[in-house]
Amino acid sequence: MVGRRKTLEIEKRFVFSYGIYIVFAVLVIVYAISSHAFLSLSNIRDIFMNSSDLLIYVAGLTFVVLTGNIDVSFGSTAFASVAIGIVLLVNHGVSPVLAILVTIAFGMVVGAVNGVLVAYVGIDPLVTTLGMLFFLRGLALNIIKGSQIELPNSVAGVTTASFAGVPLIVMVAVVILVVLQLLLRKTQFGRHVIAVGCDRRGAQQVGIRVRRITFITFVLSGTCAGVGGILAVINIGSVQSAMGQNALFAGVAALVVGGTSLFGGLGSVLPGALVGSLLLSATQNGLSVLGVSPYVYPFVEGLVIIVAMYMDGLKNLRIRGSRSDEVISTQSFATKTLEKE
Template identity: 35%
Template sequence: MKDVSLIRKRYCALLSDNSEAEDFIKRGYFDMNSTRNKILVSLLNNIPIVLFIVIFIIFGIMSPRFFSIRNFENIATQASYIGIIAVGMTFVLLTGGIDLSVGANMFLSASAAGLIINEFSLPTWVALVIAVGIGFVFGAVNAFAVVKLKILPFIVTLSMMFIGRGITLVLTESQAVSFPESVTGLGSLRILNIPMPVIIFAVVVFFAYVVLKRTPLGRQIYAVGNDIEAANKAGINSKKVLVSVYIISGVLAAVGGIVSVAQLGIVNAGFGDGDEFDAIASAVLGGTSLFGGIGSVFPGTLIGTVLIQMIQAGLVYVQVDLYIQPLISAAIIFLAVLLDSIRKAQISKMERRNIRTEKDNVNAINEHERNVTKS
């Protein structure tokens, strides 16, 4: 297609009244390359960052203590385990799927690690490797049901959520599982004065970013999320891609469970309950579309995760009633979905207005040239 600015200049040159030319352009062609529309598109694509800045300033004004270094450190530490799960969730959401079983996966993996250490006296590292292996199997079962059995991801992962929790409650006899210092020490360990949970989260984000942006698998994930049929026609093995993302989600859920239990030191019946919704909200608030094909781990999911933890910390600082906080969390998820839908609709509308073939534009201009010549 010809450069829009050239078409604009050519047509404007034909008319003495530039306002008439601009009116023609507005009616006949939507210039995505104009400064105004570039700003609008940039704003739509960076809604998470805008929200982050606005909410950060609001809480800072309401409670000056919110700006303390200690608070920032606490937010980053608390965001670490949810962020790890949210990264895995991002992979699944990018393909247009969903994983509601990550909380149960955390519960089962962490409990299994604790039981192995306490009952069999195996080395801590062996127990943690087995926990990650359980997460792998959990994700593989989800993938098998979605890819081979053709069951909707929502149904599969919802079922696995109940199955995972049921198995764990049977194994633990509904009793809390405690962990030794070899595990809890990881939660308090610091390297260069940075908490270990934050370092693990940063490493996960880095590798996830590399996979999504610098590898064939990453490009295939986006392709499958945009249009799975077109991806198949292009030679992409969509089944392999779907298996990969559910396994990644399962493994990272297990890692998130380990990081969480390293901070808490105990796994009880409520461990991981509801964390799947925080993970979804983190990913979606970070700009990942629930419809697939759009989103990023960095800065997207990272910003979304920290934003949610910042809101929760801010509510404590401004002394919001504890019983109201779940309502606010639900409102955040609703807001995330609403903003995602609005952004998707607006960008699609702008793109549709921008799609006009060179032939249509040139014919319109040539027709006007002929009319001007005849007159």
């Protein structure tokens, strides 16, 4: 009886830890069987190219969420940043390099404002970044005046630039992902991010500067939004008024599918953000390769996010479950913590 429960437990652990890969594999197999085009080199390239901006958003967002906060403004931040950049580039004759720097700097400033409001002023992160989401969308629409602005011919070459068959934007995305993963895993800052997410008060008590860590995560997220926006513009070739509208849905879904817990403390850039973003991107790409009506997309994507949330919940249950085992074995750990408070 006990032995059986144990095997079941191990099976469950396996499914929850690798569930995402199983879902991914099943999806790929189904698509590949349905259409030969899906696994073609050019289509795989498309999947990566179309997810390059999402990868960056999610990687930045991961840091915010790991501390137990949330940033929902990244889509609008990306939109507003590139709107400013492209107007400078097209209408004011600013050099491409400077336009890129201004774009990234704007994202950084937005992140800093979010960070100050959340970490130092103490406004709820959801409220802060939701306000920022609307504010920046309004700002961006005013900047581009609702029109579509194409990348000028002088820099259009960048959209197709590639090295050894790997598109430039995919390379940039991968490099940034690797850097952020190293930041998370190998540095004191990364460890402190996780510590804050595990136990905010505990972190404060050991002397971690919780506010500063929180602030920096928002700056990172804002900066990533700016960079991601640039990759999106290079991929699409223009800035138009719908930009970044679906980013919130896709970003949070990819984050959660990638195994990052919205409660903080648990998650990763690699493989988390990468796998989550690719799965979401592949889901959509497959539907389009199969020629499914676009009206079906949201339906399938919605299903994916629900399954993802369900798995996130199960994972937390699992952690809580293993803790409650401890309670029994080491004499009521949880209650004592409660009593202490």
